[in-house]
Amino acid sequence: MVISVIGVGYLGAVHAAAMAELGHEVIGLDVDAARVDALQSGHAPFHEPGFDEILQRGLASGKLRFTTDYTDIAGADVHFLGLGTPQRADGFGADLSHLEAATESLRAVLPSRDGAPTLVVGKSTVPAGTARTLAAGLEQIEGVTLMWNPEFLREGFAVKDTLEPDRLVYGVRDPEGPRQAVEMLDAVYAQLLADGVTRLVMGYETAELVKVSANAFLATKISFINAIAEMCETVGGDVTDVAHAIGMDDRIGAKFLRAGVGFGGGCLPKDIRAFLASAEENGVGQALGFLREVDMINERRRAKVVELAGEMLGTVAGRRITVLGAAFKPDSDDVRDSPALDVADRLTAAGAEVTVTDPQALDNALRRMPELRVQSDLDTALRGAELTVLLTEWSEYRELDPSRAAGLVAAPRILDGRSVLDARRWSEAGWELRALGRGPVAPAPDSAAEALART
Ligand code: UDX
Numbered sequence: 001m002v003i004s005v006i007g008v009g010y011l012g013a014v015h016a017a018a019m020a021e022l023g024h025e026v027i028g029l030d031v032d033a034a035r036v037d038a039l040q041s042g043h044a045p046f047h048e049p050g051f052d053e054i055l056q057r058g059l060a061s062g063k064l065r066f067t068t069d070y071t072d073i074a075g076a077d078v079h080f081l082g083l084g085t086p087q088r089a090d091g092f093g094a095d096l097s098h099l100e101a102a103t104e105s106l107r108a109v110l111p112s113r114d115g116a117p118t119l120v121v122g123k124s125t126v127p128a129g130t131a132r133t134l135a136a137g138l139e140q141i142e143g144v145t146l147m148w149n150p151e152f153l154r155e156g157f158a159v160k161d162t163l164e165p166d167r168l169v170y171g172v173r174d175p176e177g178p179r180q181a182v183e184m185l186d187a188v189y190a191q192l193l194a195d196g197v198t199r200l201v202m203g204y205e206t207a208e209l210v211k212v213s214a215n216a217f218l219a220t221k222i223s224f225i226n227a228i229a230e231m232c233e234t235v236g237g238d239v240t241d242v243a244h245a246i247g248m249d250d251r252i253g254a255k256f257l258r259a260g261v262g263f264g265g266g267c268l269p270k271d272i273r274a275f276l277a278s279a280e281e282n283g284v285g286q287a288l289g290f291l292r293e294v295d296m297i298n299e300r301r302r303a304k305v306v307e308l309a310g311e312m313l314g315t316v317a318g319r320r321i322t323v324l325g326a327a328f329k330p331d332s333d334d335v336r337d338s339p340a341l342d343v344a345d346r347l348t349a350a351g352a353e354v355t356v357t358d359p360q361a362l363d364n365a366l367r368r369m370p371e372l373r374v375q376s377d378l379d380t381a382l383r384g385a386e387l388t389v390l391l392t393e394w395s396e397y398r399e400l401d402p403s404r405a406a407g408l409v410a411a412p413r414i415l416d417g418r419s420v421l422d423a424r425r426w427s428e429a430g431w432e433l434r435a436l437g438r439g440p441v442a443p444a445p446d447s448a449a450e451a452l453a454r455t
């Protein structure tokens with residue numbers, strides 16, 4: 001099939017290359033000419049394991065190309081909408097302007113196939129009601145049908161999540177209505193369906209809600225365990241042991257119970273805020289009011305790191321602090337709403353001399369915070385530190401040798417903001433170690449923390 005993917009940011013670029021991998025002829029479109037040029041010349045504009053390979057394979061086979069021109073995509077059978085829906089500048093709601101502008105540009109080049117069925121498939125995360133509104137405009141064009149097919153990919157696992165999803169969700173105007181559009185999308189995903197992936201067909205609003213509910217649930221789970229971390233800090237418990245023990249209950253599950261500096265990135269923070277705003281607009285703000293608390297718990301963890309750093313150093317003002325991590329999570333160079341960068345910023349504002357290191361995200365970090373002091377070499381970054389703060393759990397930081405690192409820093413003090421270090425090993429190597437939610441006493445056997453780190 002001939003497929004277009006409109007908006008080749010993180011989601012769209014991965015989707016486009018993955019569709020070419022499935023054997024389709026794919027044209028990725030973006031209004032950002034620099035991004036299109038980079039992709040067309042085989043350069044991934046972000047760090048994502050496995051993406052470079054499928055991008056280059058798609059380009060080499062001739063099945064994948066990129067353009068800025070809507071007339072190039074007019075003849076496609078299926079148009080995917082992969083536009084971003086960031087938080088609005090003036091509030092919590094989702095900014096749908098990119099999606100609306102792209103839909104308008106697409107409308108201008110349709111129909112181009114003599115009334116042959118043309119499918120437009122939204123993949124962006126949107127408030128309930130968006131698809132129905134967009135469909136009202138698009139479906140006036142002969143042969144055009146809109147479906148909503150939310151994307152659940154995680155950064156760091158984007159290729160795998162696209163080609164081996166847990167499920168496919170198809171949102172349609174009328175789940176009891178004609179099946180032609182469903183069959184067309186089935187043809188796009190034929191290989192996935194043959195591999196046994198379950199596909200669920202439902203109404204537009206339900207599909208939209210599946211996506212925002214999934215993200216709200218994940219954010220809530222993280223903030224739940226971080227709230228327990230606050231309790232542990234006060235009463236002297238160990239949150240990693242709590243998480244390990246409650247996670248053994250199948251009904252709860254061990255995943256997404258890693259306490260620490262909390263969630264960030266381009267999705268969870270803005271999606272819970274947009275969900276709350278959408279609930280308020282629909283008059284049911286009270287029902288989702290707890291998401292405000294989820295957001296605030298998350299925010300408090302960042303402040304707690306700064307507070308703990310102050311406790312460990314007496315004062316952070318004028319002290320040399322090395323922050324390990326800038327990306328919002330490992331295996332990503334994304335710094336959008338990154339807890340690590342936010343903490344680095346807060347420590348700097350409190351007068352500390354902060355150096356940030358990260359294996360992939362320093363360029364993006366500098367673009368966001370040009371005044372940031374960065375150092376790409378880990379050993380050099382550690383040299384002279386009076387406090388080391390681990391905020392993104394890259395494997396090189398998890399596997400740091402405490403004895404060797406002690407020889408580099410000015411003072412062996414470490415604040416483990418992700419509870420991934422073996423506290424006993426670090427204490428034995430002479431370090432003062434503090435971790436969120438684990439109290440001031442170095443916790444004993446670390447099997448619980450290790451088990452959680454693997455989830
Ligand atoms: C998320 C959703 O997982 C994905 O399904 C959706 O499509 C987009 O948003 P992503 O933003 O890539 O994906 O990251 P995710 O792995 O979910 O992590 C989000 C944040 O939560 C990270 O900052 C991570 O460090 C943090 N996190 C995750 C925790 O603090 N504790 C955990 O136990 C898990």
